[in-house]
Amino acid sequence: MQVTEITARTALVRSKIPGVHYVINPYLGCGHGCRYCYAVFMRKYARHHARSAWGAFVEVKVNIAEVLRGELRRKRQRGRALLCSVCDPYQPVELKYRLTRQCLEILGEFGWEISILTRSPLVTRDLDLLTALGDVSVGLSIPTDDDRVRQVLEPNAPPIGARVAALQRLQQAGLSPWVFIAPMLPLNPQRLYDLLAPYVSRVMLDPLNYRGQVRALFKRQGWDYALTDAYAAETRANLERLFGNKVR
């Protein structure tokens, strides 16, 4: 993993995501290296790693906390900020740099609402802070029940079992976590439901959107069936039936 420290000029980026006013990305690049990642296009904005493979580099915006503080001071209205939209806020480098934590602390100081979406149980490191913040929504991305699928498609992201354990800890801390089953990878709906249902208050679903990026890999694994619209529709229907009104 190539890690390079950079300085950021801005922290808050306006968002078109429903209910989210701004997104914050303390890192450019993502050590989880998901093979289907929608954020691969961000590589062209990398200052030092525009030719590196996605997942092999991270540019660390070491000053993002102070930039964020300055921007929040100048804002007339509070809003909701999401960490993150084009990286994972709790990817492995967060263990050392703690930039996500610093951003959360500052958002909390200014009374902003916060949404977090991650694939990593590292989020539970910040339980003390998360439980002290006012309006915070924490989601875990868990796109399959099958850790073999995870190993192929999300090679450096934490195992599914560790994410489920994180959900449990978040729930026990009173945070009502939610799950993003996205993209819907090869999965067994009943097994995924059994894993998640005890711990989640809300479920969101999304199909695999960038199929061309993983077509050859899926074929090699015998997962061609999961590249079709029919698979996406059937999987969605099964998960909606199982999770009922938890699906939004």
Ligand code: SF4
């Ligand atoms: S965790 Fe998210 S941002 Fe990181 S590689 Fe995976 S899909 Fe992309």
